[in-house]
Amino acid sequence: MKARSPRLHPPADGPVRDGIPEHGRIPRYYAVKVDLLDVISELGQGAVLPTERELSERFEVSRATVRQAVGELVLEGRLSRRQGSGTYVAGPKLVQPLALVSYTEGLRRQGIQPGRNLISLERREAGPSLASELEIDPEDDVIHIERVLLADDERVGLESTYLTAARFPTLMDVFDPTQSLYACLRERLGVVFDGAEERVETVLATPREALLIGTNPALPMLLMHRTSWGTDGVPFERVRSLFRGDRLSFETRLGRVE
CATH class of the missing domain: 3.40.1410.10 (Chorismate lyase-like)
Incomplete structure (x- = not known):
């Protein structure tokens, strides 16, 4: 899996731009969260999300940062956790x-x-x-x-x-x-x-x-x-x-x- 840094210099619009505070600094977890939306789209409904370790290596961030980004996507219903099994791409609401x-x-x-x-x-x-x-x-x-x-x-x-x-x-x-x-x-x-x-x-x-x-x-x-x-x-x-x-x-x- 090729490593790449999260998007800290976003395009003019889209989910990253929408989340930029007035001071212009994007929280690193939020940039990872937006990149995870691309991963979710590529994997498709029901697919297993890569592990925290794999994602931290891919985005060159700490596992704690990945955990925070994944946690928000779980709360939003984009991902679902299954105890003892892993984290999966959720279906539409x-x-x-x-x-x-x-x-x-x-x-x-x-x-x-x-x-x-x-x-x-x-x-x-x-x-x-x-x-x-x-x-x-x-x-x-x-x-x-x-x-x-x-x-x-x-x-x-x-x-x-x-x-x-x-x-x-x-x-x-x-x-x-x-x-x-x-x-x-x-x-x-x-x-x-x-x-x-x-x-x-x-x-x-x-x-x-x-x-x-x-x-x-x-x-x-x-x-x-x-x-x-x-x-x-x-x-x-x-x-x-x-x-x-x-x-x-x-x-x-x-x-x-x-």
């Missing part, structure tokens, strides 16, 4: 639309097979906070569905859904937890989704969440909160979805503001 479509519909549009592992399906008392959002009494019951979300059998998220039990008295009898909840609500119970409010933020997973999703607790996660309502304007669903930031992104289409 999944795209989930910010729209009134289910997780199932969003993945199938990309040719990806969705799946779910059920953690909990239960009736429970709403409590003050959830009751306020669903406009019910704190003592009223909600149906709680918690599931690990899969994409082609890979764990990518954890979803907790709360629905007003009084509005859906037969849901637990007709719902198959391995299938789309929204399809069940529409096709079996005649529910019409008229609107929703959604908020997305970045968080770190709790130890329990990280264990269920099978991810590093230090990996940034995307947390989505959604409240949905029907044609009567009354909210009936509260969803908390936690997604791996290295494997999923959100997409929406914006229209012109008059």
Whole structure:
């Protein structure tokens, strides 16, 4: 493998130029990181990345510098580490639309097979906070569905859904937890989704969440909160979805503001 120094004199544009601080000095790890993007492109999805020693010799930098560059690419989802196996070139991120479509519909549009592992399906008392959002009494019951979300059998998220039990008295009898909840609500119970409010933020997973999703607790996660309502304007669903930031992104289409 021919050794070469990282690009410390970048072209006028591109990823290196974008990362140059105002003082003009490029951190060496960042230059290595950009060169690693070329290596990733050459290797292709699923290929094994050369070892730290090989990369440090190739770019004539320390292994600590290579480790920092590789670590950032892992956090960004360009690379994935497999314990005891090595570091691999990751596939493209999944795209989930910010729209009134289910997780199932969003993945199938990309040719990806969705799946779910059920953690909990239960009736429970709403409590003050959830009751306020669903406009019910704190003592009223909600149906709680918690599931690990899969994409082609890979764990990518954890979803907790709360629905007003009084509005859906037969849901637990007709719902198959391995299938789309929204399809069940529409096709079996005649529910019409008229609107929703959604908020997305970045968080770190709790130890329990990280264990269920099978991810590093230090990996940034995307947390989505959604409240949905029907044609009567009354909210009936509260969803908390936690997604791996290295494997999923959100997409929406914006229209012109008059």
